Amino acid sequence: MSAGGGSFADLRDRTLSGVAMAVLGIGAVWAGGLVFALLVCALCGAMVWELTRMLDPEAPSGKAGGAGFTAAVALLVFTLQLAGGWLLGAIALAVILLAWRFPKDRAIAAAYLALILFAGLGLIALRGVYGWEWVLWLVLIVIGSDVAGYFAGRLIGGPKLWPRVSPKKTWSGTVAGWVMAVAIGWGFMGVLGANAGLIVVSVLVAMAGQAGDIAESAIKRHAGVKDSSNLIPGHGGVMDRFDAMIAAALMVLLLTEAGLMGLVRDCAGAGC
Numbered sequence: 001m002s003a004g005g006g007s008f009a010d011l012r013d014r015t016l017s018g019v020a021m022a023v024l025g026i027g028a029v030w031a032g033g034l035v036f037a038l039l040v041c042a043l044c045g046a047m048v049w050e051l052t053r054m055l056d057p058e059a060p061s062g063k064a065g066g067a068g069f070t071a072a073v074a075l076l077v078f079t080l081q082l083a084g085g086w087l088l089g090a091i092a093l094a095v096i097l098l099a100w101r102f103p104k105d106r107a108i109a110a111a112y113l114a115l116i117l118f119a120g121l122g123l124i125a126l127r128g129v130y131g132w133e134w135v136l137w138l139v140l141i142v143i144g145s146d147v148a149g150y151f152a153g154r155l156i157g158g159p160k161l162w163p164r165v166s167p168k169k170t171w172s173g174t175v176a177g178w179v180m181a182v183a184i185g186w187g188f189m190g191v192l193g194a195n196a197g198l199i200v201v202s203v204l205v206a207m208a209g210q211a212g213d214i215a216e217s218a219i220k221r222h223a224g225v226k227d228s229s230n231l232i233p234g235h236g237g238v239m240d241r242f243d244a245m246i247a248a249a250l251m252v253l254l255l256t257e258a259g260l261m262g263l264v265r266d267c268a269g270a271g272c
Contacts, residue, residue: 021232021241029127029135037079037124044120045072046231046238047246048098051112054223055105067098071113075120091117105222112219115212119246122253129256130265137188138205138252142244144184145177145206146213152176174210181206197264201255205248212247216240 028039049068052059071094078090095117099110127135153173160170185202192198216239220228228237255261 025139029132032127032132036127037076040120040123041072041076041079043238043242044075044116045069047116047228047242048072048113050228050231050237050239051109051116051219052102054219054225054228055109056102057223063101067101070094071098071117075117079121079124087121091121108219108222112215115215115246115250118253119249122249122256125256126249126252130261133188133192137184137192137202138248139245140184140188141181141202141205142209142248144180145209146244148180149173149177149210169210169214177206177210178203192265194264197260201260201264204255205251208251209244209248212250213244215247216243 024039028036045068047068048071049064052064052067056063074094075091078087078094082090092114095110095113098113099106102109123135123138126138149169150173152175153168153170156170156172156176158170158172181202182199185199188194188202189196189198216228220226226236228239231237232241252261
């Protein structure tokens with residue numbers, strides 16, 4: 001009886017925290033501006049805190065918190081005060097300075113710090129430049145491809161994608177995620193006023209999200225931990241919930257900087 005009660009208690013915690021995250025996220029996306037930027041920076045700061053605790057477990061008390069706070073404030077100030085190459089350079093410098101404080105695994109830390117901070121920039125820019133509908137598209141790509149991959153992997157099974165790092169992921173689930181991304185991209189063409197290039201972009205974003213999930217699994221395996229933290233009741237840590245999202249957001253930022261996102265949107269209805 002007690003085991004069953006614990007199971008239901010976990011389900012309750014997962015449900016309540018999931019609903020709270022959804023309400024907070026939807027409200028921030030809808031509000032945009034400083035409200036959305038503050039939420040993104042807070043999440044990025046929490047992920048830097050988790051990363052520091054995993055890769056530098058012997059650090060003095062407060063070091064991880066200081067790193068997370070510094071990352072969050074730096075991202076917020078830079079996005080509000082800088083633009084263009086100055087903004088990208090400032091974030092890159094922040095990544096280098098934060099990574100240098102790790103006594104070991106600096107390359108791993110630098111890579112994931114860059115992922116976190118540049119993804120945060122990508123999310124803020126996507127909401128500010130393109131609008132809330134594009135953030136909704138990004139979120140649905142990440143969630144849809146993950147759900148499709150989950151069910152396909154269990155119903156179809158087959159060869160594992162990378163068993164040493166992520167033993168539950170299969171090629172069937174991976175491909176199902178791409179197929180779902182195609183469907184979501186096609187469905188959002190009219191909503192976003194985008195051309196067929198959105199379908200290709202959607203698949204690239206889904207691939208990035210899948211890679212982000214695997215990358216976080218690799219870091220946790222390297223650090224010897226099950227969850228990045230226990231910040232979110234029933235869900236683990238912030239990195240556990242947003243690993244795919246930040247990688248997908250980074251892909252959007254890279255595509256934007258390359259000019260491809262503008263082509264997808266600007267060519268809509270122009271016969272190109």
